[in-house]
Amino acid sequence: MKYLTDAQLGIDVSHYNGDIDWAKVAADKNKPKFVYMKATEGRSIVDAKYQDNRKRAKEHGLLCGAYHFFVPEVPVQEQVEHFCKVVGSVEGELPPMLDVEHSGLAKHAYAAALMQWLQQAGDRLKCVPGIYAGPYFWNSNVGSFTPFLASPLWISNFTQASHPLLMSGATSYTFWQYTDSTKIDGIAGKVDMDRYAGSLAQLKTLLCGQQRTLITDQSLAADGARPYVPTRPPIPARKW
Numbered sequence: 001m002k003y004l005t006d007a008q009l010g011i012d013v014s015h016y017n018g019d020i021d022w023a024k025v026a027a028d029k030n031k032p033k034f035v036y037m038k039a040t041e042g043r044s045i046v047d048a049k050y051q052d053n054r055k056r057a058k059e060h061g062l063l064c065g066a067y068h069f070f071v072p073e074v075p076v077q078e079q080v081e082h083f084c085k086v087v088g089s090v091e092g093e094l095p096p097m098l099d100v101e102h103s104g105l106a107k108h109a110y111a112a113a114l115m116q117w118l119q120q121a122g123d124r125l126k127c128v129p130g131i132y133a134g135p136y137f138w139n140s141n142v143g144s145f146t147p148f149l150a151s152p153l154w155i156s157n158f159t160q161a162s163h164p165l166l167m168s169g170a171t172s173y174t175f176w177q178y179t180d181s182t183k184i185d186g187i188a189g190k191v192d193m194d195r196y197a198g199s200l201a202q203l204k205t206l207l208c209g210q211q212r213t214l215i216t217d218q219s220l221a222a223d224g225a226r227p228y229v230p231t232r233p234p235i236p237a238r239k240w
Contacts, residue, residue: 024186065094072104127208144169
């Protein structure tokens, strides 16, 4: 795929991927540079492999980030407390992500709950969290992405197209989960693969404690002809 040649590749994992040999992952021919890993779900679930994956992946030079699986029926505050307690400091890690793929609320209530989680988790962790979602689910269950434009978007859209389909209101993305069927050395079975459309140096500016800016893929012209030009729109100032 030509559109991957200028991208940084990564993977995302959870306990479903079993025991991972991170030395082999880091040496894989795909040369993954980053990994997102499930940390928590709802108010009490902790991914059984999270802490080990986090420690071992860092030891082998991979940039790491954690995500929380959002459960709409559970009070937001309890989910924030749970996630922050488990992950602790995220200094030097990729932005925490909120995994949005479980229905259960009316659109306006869902959007309000997600915004509350992002604001509270951001204040607690002193890093701007992002959102993981697919366009179809988001459009049907949340609505427009416009109120969330200050948060990094990790879009899930499995396609052979040169760019992903975005949800209504989204104008760019930071990460793209483009397949769930990659084979990576060190991981049994298939694994999700992600791309970041920029250089490794640009990717590192996303790390918590570094520049609080978004690197987004602006090559989303309707005709697909415009080349990628990295930009850095500022994230609104926080009181940290």
